[in-house]
Amino acid sequence: MDNDSGLARRIHGAGRRMTEQRRVVLEVLASVKSHPTAAELYDMVRRRLPGISPGTVYRTLKVLKNLGYLQELDFGATASRFDADVADHCHVRCDSCDRVDDVPLAANPRLEEAQRILDGWKIEGQRVEFHGLCPECIGAEQQSGQKGGDGA
Amino acid sequence: MDNDSGLARRIHGAGRRMTEQRRVVLEVLASVKSHPTAAELYDMVRRRLPGISPGTVYRTLKVLKNLGYLQELDFGATASRFDADVADHCHVRCDSCDRVDDVPLAANPRLEEAQRILDGWKIEGQRVEFHGLCPECIGAEQQSGQKGGDGA
DNA sequence: CTATGTGCAAAGATTTTGCCCATAT
């Protein structure tokens, strides 16, 4: 295809190799409108690359995500977090240390707007999560001169 | 212990028992401003109830969440999902079948607003996720007469 | 040629579940 010309260039530019596995993973992900999990993606990719391993898919997804070629929903969440405050508010997650804080800002329900678009759905709520670097991690980064490449 | 009067009543009203484990889990969660994972919560709760088991904490969290006493961040995410579309858009997740669709609606960056509030943080982005019931699950629910109690 | 990536398999981490006993109601 031709939509990987830029991809190959940028992967190379980032000091990474453009392998068939990576190209196919991205092609397959881009070809579906569902939002597959890594396991689902592994099954899909395996049809084209029977020998690929799950570990490669996970590693590839991480690489492509860091390069900005895809986004991970539920970003950074290896485990669910809980909040006894059920009032309408947002959260911030630190990309580096994974800490989660409250944001005293209503989710500003655009529920009606979404409901109008999502014909046939019954929308019950929404969640808004910001992400970035927390004060502590900003300090730590500046002191140790890290550039924030791969996150935590 | 009088701050659980309403809790006990409502848990009872939902046909559920008010046990010490459940009360302590909620009290501990409500007493911290962090947003602990189930494992972290288990450690905290264990200081007060040395005999509690992880399974109980997980089950309790699910019950309390269904009763609306707490919210789960990264809700319903047992596995990460990926999206090759990195443009600014939102997602909807079905509470019942876990399917995730795109919502052609910009996240409407209130990033500046959040950045103003979150002094010291460096906000990089945000994520907006709606949730509810998808058309298929609404149909299935009506046909089988389910009341949507515990979700899928 | 050499740094990087892959396959494989084992290890980690998180969450769920079955079974039997305990207990709230």
Place this chain on the structure above:
DNA sequence: ATATGGGCAAAATCTTTGCACATAG
């Protein structure tokens, strides 16, 4: 008394990692 919940431990998932070999550049 009895339905519901808890403890325990095994299992099911999901994800990461070390190592030896393969390969893109």
